[in-house]
Amino acid sequence: MKISQYLNTDTVQGTMLLPLLSRARCAEKYPGFFRDPAARKAAGELEVPPMLRKMAEQAAPLYALRQEVLLLAVRRYLRSCPEAVIVNLGCGLDTSFSKADNGRCRWINLDLPGVMEVRRRLLPCGEREELLAADAEDLSWIETIGSRPCYVIAGGFFYYFPEARVRRLLCAMADSFPGGGVCFDCESPLALRLSQETARRAGSAEAPMYFSLKNPERQLRSWSRSFGGITCVDRLPGAFRNPAYLPAADRFRLRAELRTGLLKFVEIRFRGKRTGN
Numbered sequence: 001m002k003i004s005q006y007l008n009t010d011t012v013q014g015t016m017l018l019p020l021l022s023r024a025r026c027a028e029k030y031p032g033f034f035r036d037p038a039a040r041k042a043a044g045e046l047e048v049p050p051m052l053r054k055m056a057e058q059a060a061p062l063y064a065l066r067q068e069v070l071l072l073a074v075r076r077y078l079r080s081c082p083e084a085v086i087v088n089l090g091c092g093l094d095t096s097f098s099k100a101d102n103g104r105c106r107w108i109n110l111d112l113p114g115v116m117e118v119r120r121r122l123l124p125c126g127e128r129e130e131l132l133a134a135d136a137e138d139l140s141w142i143e144t145i146g147s148r149p150c151y152v153i154a155g156g157f158f159y160y161f162p163e164a165r166v167r168r169l170l171c172a173m174a175d176s177f178p179g180g181g182v183c184f185d186c187e188s189p190l191a192l193r194l195s196q197e198t199a200r201r202a203g204s205a206e207a208p209m210y211f212s213l214k215n216p217e218r219q220l221r222s223w224s225r226s227f228g229g230i231t232c233v234d235r236l237p238g239a240f241r242n243p244a245y246l247p248a249a250d251r252f253r254l255r256a257e258l259r260t261g262l263l264k265f266v267e268i269r270f271r272g273k274r275t276g277n
Contacts (some may be wrong), residue, residue: 001045001121012160012207013115016092017048019156021056022063023095033245034064038095042122055198061240061250062263066185067096068237069265070153073183074100077151084149084180089136090157093119097129106148108132110141137165142176150177154184159192159209166211167223170268174226178272181228183265186213191262216266226271233265234258 024043027036074086074096082104088094091109101107107129109119116133125131134141136157152173158166173182187195192212213219217230236255239245257263 001047013112015156015160015207016111016115016118017046017052018056018059019063019066020093020095021046021048021053022059023067025053025056026060026064029060030064030245033239033242034068036064036067036095038098038123039093042093042095045122061246061254065236065240065254066155066265067094067099068240069185069233070155070183071096071100072237073181073265073267074151074153075102077181078102078105081149081151081179084151085145087145087150087152089152089154091115091119092156093123094155095123096153097126101126101128106130108144110134110136137161137169139169139172142172145177150180152177152180152182154182156185158184158186158211159195160207160211162210170220171224171226174224174268174270177270178226179270181267181269183267186211186216186264186266188212188214188262188264191257213264213266214261216264220266220268228269228271229267230269231267233267 020039021043023034023036024039026034027040078084078086078100082102083106085106085108086097086100087108087110088096089110091111092115094109097107097109105128107126109116109125109130110132111119112135113133116131119131132141132144150173161169170182173180189212192209196209216232220227220230235241236251236258240254241251243251254263258265
């Protein structure tokens with residue numbers, strides 16, 4: 001399948017390929033602790049440049065880590081609110097639903113129309129999983145959630161927005177989803193510059209990256225009174241610390257990126273009372 005038939009791979013939309021290929025490769029290399037059959041199947045159907053597959057080989061543990069940390073956040077929320085709506089903002093070709101599904105939640109994958117056309121062909125929806133073709137900055141998507149509690153994940157999403165636009169979106173979600181929350185990844189200013197170069201080599205020359213955080217709690221606290229707890233993940237999940245699963249070099253690199261703050265996973269809980277279960 002040629003992605004270029006459906007969207008311009010030089011833009012932000014094209015950045016969805018590397019995470020998919022990386023997770024597929026991680027599942028192939030380390031099946032003992034990371035499984036993603038949907039990603040493996042979809043990756044096998046894509047026609048992509050050899051350079052991109054080479055980059056996926058190197059980045060495999062990183063993108064597996066991103067998915068796992070966001071999944072852990074979703075599972076925590078669903079334990080206290082099992083019928084919540086989970087929104088995967090800027091979902092790309094993410095495959096998280098089948099891993100997080102508790103049999104009761106509603107899951108919405110939200111991204112631009114071109115991305116959704118590719119998803120329909122590569123990643124069929126499961127029961128209670130929906131596709132919403134929309135621009136996340138057009139806040140009308142918030143109105144589709146209804147009164148059920150809502151938790152948002154945004155993997156690899158906010159990088160491509162200037163800070164003012166990230167702030168507008170986060171504040172709108174906090175005001176609209178009382179008792180909900182959001183979990184997303186971001187980088188330090190230094191790491192963002194390095195990622196820009198990686199994106200350029202991957203062929204995403206028209207996908208500039210803007211948003212970074214040096215101290216998330218301090219920088220985000222003043223944005224909204226609707227923000228409750230703000231926390232950062234600074235430890236690898238259990239399986240990623242196990243030497244039986246992941247080579248020492250990969251474990252050291254991921255641990256170093258988290259502890260030095262080059263890579264950050266930020267969770268913001270929203271104040272207020274849930275109106276649903």
